[in-house]
Amino acid sequence: MMRSWILPMLFVLCGLMVATGVFLGGSSGEGAAILLMFVLLAAVNSSLIFPRSIGAQEAQRRSAADGRPVIFWRPGCTYCLRLRTRLGRSARRAHWVDIWRDPAGAAVVREACDGNETVPTVFVGGRPHINPDVEWVRGQISSQ
Structure with missing residues (x-):
């Protein structure tokens, strides 16, 4: 069961890392957009839409x-x-x-x-x- 969630979890973790770097750089709007994009990628690649x-x-x-x-x-x-x-x-x-x-x-x-x-x-x-x-x-x- 965990195997099917590995890719979505990786998308979320990568999104958090990238967005954190952007947030620390002072661009909160861009960081939020990047995080949203990675969360959407995680949802599309999960079992949720099937x-x-x-x-x-x-x-x-x-x-x-x-x-x-x-x-x-x-x-x-x-x-x-x-x-x-x-x-x-x-x-x-x-x-x-x-x-x-x-x-x-x-x-x-x-x-x-x-x-x-x-x-x-x-x-x-x-x-x-x-x-x-x-x-x-x-x-x-x-x-x-």
Whole structure:
């Protein structure tokens, strides 16, 4: 669980260090802007903007029942972030699995990706699609 928060914590710590230097230099407005920028970077790279993750087994069970895609992702992945932001509100209709929080999810992805943890990996109807086109994923979500 801590692994997914390492990058956001690093952003906040770096922001505090840089902003402190700017504050000590006498520019409080610039220091506040820099700190805000680093906090926003931390939020974007955290688990906060993604729908609540569930375990791989639970996601696969739910997907079998409702036909919705299962999206395997990890914090800090720019491709996952791009997929999440471009899906917009419809992202909540998919089942999301954070492979850093769920070892079974990481194993599923490694099996589908020849031993690599390549994300985002989207499962639709039990078939894996590695880093698929956003429009295709949106179509899979909206068809359910």
